Amino acid sequence: MNLLILKAENIKHNLATVAGRQLEHLISVKKCTIGDSIRVGQLDGMIGTGVILALNERSATLRVTLEKSPPLSVPLILVLALPRPKMLRRVLQSISSMGVKELYLVNCHRVEKSFWQSPLLTEEAIEEQLILGLEQARDTIMPKVYIRKLFKPFVEDELSRIINGTEAIVAHPNSPEPCPMNLQQPGTLAIGPEGGFSSYEVDKLASIGFSQVHLGCRILRVETAVPVLVSRLYPA
Amino acid sequence: MNLLILKAENIKHNLATVAGRQLEHLISVKKCTIGDSIRVGQLDGMIGTGVILALNERSATLRVTLEKSPPLSVPLILVLALPRPKMLRRVLQSISSMGVKELYLVNCHRVEKSFWQSPLLTEEAIEEQLILGLEQARDTIMPKVYIRKLFKPFVEDELSRIINGTEAIVAHPNSPEPCPMNLQQPGTLAIGPEGGFSSYEVDKLASIGFSQVHLGCRILRVETAVPVLVSRLYPA
Structure with a gap:
């Protein structure tokens, strides 16, 4: 602390x-x-x-x-396939410590149904992890976390508006383009579950304007990929 | 896997x-x-x-x-103050998945003595975590991990030779210089314990040629700082 x-x-x-x-x-x-x-x-x-x-x-x-004043925030909206509870705890702390202020936890095909039963998904439990991250990084601005259990209506009705005015990218192995560095504008970053987004889901994201990017040939766990991607897009 | x-x-x-x-x-x-x-x-x-x-x-x-062939390695030697066991497990997996091939776990003033009793420090336990990281990232080359319990002789007698031909940097909050990005040569990176290296330790590292760099005003936990620093120095 x-x-x-x-x-x-x-x-x-x-x-x-x-x-x-x-x-x-x-x-x-x-x-x-x-x-x-x-x-x-x-x-x-x-x-x-x-x-x-x-x-x-x-x-x-x-x-x-x-x-x-607290430190500057990172102008990034993160859209994350719900990770397994153990990992979710660490991801909440790390995004909070890195200054991300908006997180959407979404369902998709390869998210295990049981993850949605986790007691970590209560408002109080999420807040607790986020405060630990703020205390670590000497920040005070509480990130906002939204839970979206239906992928298609979320992407079509909500995400298509959320990404307005941002560079929208989805991390997807085997994409031809590498992930950009040092973005000079606000961004929206989507990260899939273990095993990745399905082709349907990547196509859906592409259809509303997401570009696909890769992070090299190594496949990282979400708890490693999140700090790598956030700091690559917005280096401190 | x-x-x-x-x-x-x-x-x-x-x-x-x-x-x-x-x-x-x-x-x-x-x-x-x-x-x-x-x-x-x-x-x-x-x-x-x-x-x-x-x-x-x-x-x-x-x-x-x-x-x-396995993917290219990251030309980085990591010198890490021994983290608490729970964190050590994750750090071993993450450096292994990111392609770091040489890790020195060192003692210093703010490392809690009890950490050295961890069963995770046996050769078998370390190997197990490293293999999990390789399996994650589709790499096969086992990182080498060295344990050094005496800071001063390690720095004076061994580290001073290890850093030959590398850019040697120590991550230290409040340094005037930001951490470099996209290094074009091999590097050696030292990361302190929770609470940081002591002034004596930073001076010791400086005396053999380490430059001090910061990562912004946010203080990150070692498990977050390691992926951030490795990918900043050597982006995939």
Whole structure:
């Protein structure tokens, strides 16, 4: 945790209250004591400093001063075939830490039905992973995650509008074109499941304006491909 | 598993025997049956096709034809502060899938002592993770992993020779220079632990010729930073 993220409802008159996982982290990992000053940020707000005024096993109170903007976001909309739950957790953290602010988790032919039963897909569980990513990267702006269980209507009715004004690309092995580097405009990137999008799905994406790109001859797992692709399109 | 990797000792007169985890994968995940043809590669050798001649719960026999070279390697030597075991597993798989062939796992000030007790550090456990990465990326060339528990003698006596003829860089937050992109020569990349290398360690690396580079203002976990850095230095 490189930044303690506070929700607005937990800050009153510059005094913030911390409990639960974050309190545990302050005590056990950071070994904080009263008087210590730590980096804090308000969720969806500014970044600054918190001085610990009180600390016990139930809660901590901090006086916070917020004066700095969070880092720039990556102008990328990510469309991801729902990965298996273990991987989803890591992908949520990594996209959040890299500054992606819009993620669509979609169903498609090669997504295993059982993945949709994962308790990780509740709003609270998703938020928890995203906050871990923000805390890691010292960002405060919560990414928005949308769940779309029907591929065809999503692509036809919604995605066709979402990609307006963006460079829309789908990562697909064996495409003739390599993935572009250092995009100078907003982008939409679609990444398929293990085994890839079906031809029908790639054609559907192509029909609304996606170009197909490859990432070399190596096939990477989604948890590796996501950081590689995001940083290739928008290097820090 | 996108490539079934066979050890030379399990291939005789073009007939290969498969058991254990790989057999389980052929049966349960790939649902293979006799007559099926799958992608195979010989560890540290060529890639080709295997036709399943016999298959039961104990073993499978394949007739293999090997005719293609594995993909190009990444000309990068990675020097990594030993990460926590959970992360080490993923890093081993990801560097292996990305084509890195030389990894030094080193001790330094902010590496927790307990990490060195991990059963993941046995030769067999490391090999297992690396093979998973090769199978993922359809590569056959086993990376070499070296364990170095003493930072100072490693840097002074060994690393100073290892970096000869390479561009040596250390990823260090707050450095003035950004990490280079698309290196046109071999590289050596050092990545610190959570919390970073100490000033002493960075100075030590600088003293033998490492330049310090940053990756933007976001601090990424090592499992995210490794794919980002490797692909930034050597894009596919």
